[in-house]
Amino acid sequence: MTDQAQQAAVLEAPRNARLSPLNRRRWSNFKANRRGWWSLWIFLALFLATLGSEFISNDRPIMVSYKGELLFPAFVDYPESKFGGFLAVTNYRDEFVASDIAANGWAVWPPVHFSYQTVDGFLPYSGSVAPSWLIGWEEICARYPLQTADPNCNWGNYHWLGTDERGRDVLARLLYGFRISVLFGLTLTLFSSVIGVVAGAVQGYFGGWTDLLFQRFIEIWTSVPALYLLLIISSVIAPSFWVLLGILLLFSWVSLVGIVRAEFLRGRNFEYIAAARALGVSNLTIMFRHLLPNAMVATLTFMPFILSGSVVTLTSLDLLGFGLPPGSPSLGELLAQGKNDLQAPWLGLTGFFTIAIMMTLLVFIGEAVRDAFDPRKSMG
């Protein structure tokens, strides 16, 4: 057995990490598309960075040494009693706690000292505050007890992109908002692809009445005005991340059904499917092992576009105020604020540029994926 395994390993070895030649060619096609290739890396870098938003922008330190004990406030909620206070959750930005920690140890803060719902209590004026680099340190720190000499008058409390009208840091909200948008988009894409592929596979493989009834159902289903239904449902049920995901999923799964169905309809007449049937292989296995790989190309090609579509849907619901629960960081809500407060252009501009860049990157990636899977290119 080990002998055979060794032999197998030797024969497997030259095959470049088990990637089939076709997939290798697709990968090099993808890499050859410089725009898509760079977009992928930029997008991944942004996504990974925002995944660690807690370490970039947070209202509590990442690590604290307090009386010889190492604490990790970014991960653990310590009661304020730990630091001689009385609240259930410690407010590390509070002057009292900060000085207590400084007296008994040290604290490592992220570069931005605001989380997405931290309200800055020392803003120079009420309403949306412009980015700090537009106003001098004197004005930024005007409300601090010691003005510019105050220890809190530092880069950590700098509002790089200003604040919204409730005094929350725009950069912090942007980071968290980007993360939730992408995560929401990815989850929605994943679920709707799985459901769409399964539905398309069943229709295409079995054909006949199954196909006919299913198709009529989908036709009726897609003619339901989805947006109105969403508005009605979200006014009845308090929308949370998962509720919203479920509601959007009701309508987004149909997008892939058509392509997968067509691939299965085409594929089920191949001779190797007949050969598998003659071997007595079960329908489920045939669908997964023999037919699904054919449909995967179409599915993967569509995925980046479904992802960008999902992000846009979430943003537009947020913009209308029917999206994520109030207070959550969201790009749509940022845009809505920018629309309502034209005196604070940094709100609208930030939201606009973020969404525009994100969509552009996703579309470029999608184009590169589509070209990489193009049989005319991968064959030649």
Added chain:
Amino acid sequence: MTTPLLSVRDLTISFGANRATRAISFDIAKGETVALVGESGSGKSVTALSVLKLLPPAAQFSGQILFKGQDLITAPEPELRAVRGNDISMIFQEPMSSLNPVHTIERQIGEVLAIHRGVRATAARKRTLELLDAVGIPDPASRLASYPHQLSGGQRQRMMIAMALANEPDLLIADEPTTALDVTVQAQILTLLKTLQQRLGMAMLFITHDLGIVKKIADRVCVMTNGQIVETGPVGPLFADPQHAYTKHLLAAEPRGTPPLSDPAAPAIVDVADLKVWFPIKRGLLRKTMGHIKAVDGIDLSIRRGETLGVVGESGSGKSTLGYALLRLIPSQGRIVVLGSAVQGRSWKAMRPLRADMQIVFQDPFGSLSPRLSVDRIIGEGLAVHMPRLSASERDERVVKALQEVGLPPEARFRYPHEFSGGQRQRIAIARAMVLEPKFVVLDEPTSALDVSIQAQVVDLLRDIQQRHGLTYMFISHDLKVVRALANQLIVMRNGKIVEQGAAKDIFEAPQTDYTKALMEAAFDVAVVTPSLDPPVTPASLPLV
């Protein structure tokens, strides 16, 4: 000797680094038929297309193609256009895809006339009628407004010939013009080409892989392999005394041998009574069944153990459908008993235990292997279904054994189908069926997608396996030569019904029905075709000028 009509000198055609032909030279004299013979990939079609410069722009040429002293390689495009379809014309392999499906016959033939002769309207119609009559299309006037899909395969090829002959070319290039056709139709088309050629005195460059056709139609033959012409000469002497090793190999490659003797007392393994596969024709709003297409219509047969039943017939005769129905791959009515168990009426699950004993090998080795699975997964798939208790190493052992049985090395199991040639793929497909140690195997044209020399190897392999394991075969084919080498019993099918049935030897020696006779004559002796199946070519209808 006078100067040849076409003279190809040191022609090398390359696509990038790939050389399709290497310095080939041949001549065609006026009125002569030269056959270019070779297996797939030998460069014969590329050569044919290069004469009219119909190759994609990526092709690079060196050498000369002299037609009436003019070099076609260096000729500018307008001059080439004047030659194409006028002095030299071409017939392709697949008449369905080489005719435009959205234009009528009249329009397509009229186009050739209009371009080169400026003949239009009534004059063109008159000429088209003459041509259709010449190629033996009955009642041509009623056919003028037909579209290609309304014609049969043979009629389409006749139409292609009519188009090619419209301007009385000096040279006709025929690129496998009969490969896509049934044997009886094949014979008719060859006879037609030969007659027309003699009447018009044109030369013909005939591309084919079928040596039988070459013998009948060509004056001289060029044997091609790997882009080179290895032997050239008049047909008679070359066939009688081949010089080059490859030519000998080709000539020896025809499937030979006789089927292993079967035991007439052996019990019947397959028993079929009144088998019907009818596809309903539904019309109208309520999809009412208006009638049936009777693909298989009341077939009775039985196959004894260790015997091979040959099923022959032309395309559309229902022979493949019969095989599929036997294995319950398509629904059918009638009694099917395989190995003592009734097959009909079982659920898909209840069929499964039987499937290990009845297997199938398909026609197209490129389509019947999943391109995304490695060979060991393809062969091992059936084992996983029927012997789920086997350990991974036991399964591997059986896969290796099956590969060795079909003459492939064990290392082949780690590779993917696209890394193998057609013949090797068919061996893999056979190994997939054999690994389950079946008792009854349906072979659905397992050799017709392969080159002749490989066909013979596969036939030998199948016979060998049969003898070793005492297998029972149902061998479906349109190729009578292959069937003769394998079958003990024979069924001749036409339009879903059995025309003739009996011991293969008897039928081959003395066919009883007219249809079988016509089939045999077409397959074994192309020239002697009974004109009764073919509307006669009236010589009077060819005052071509």
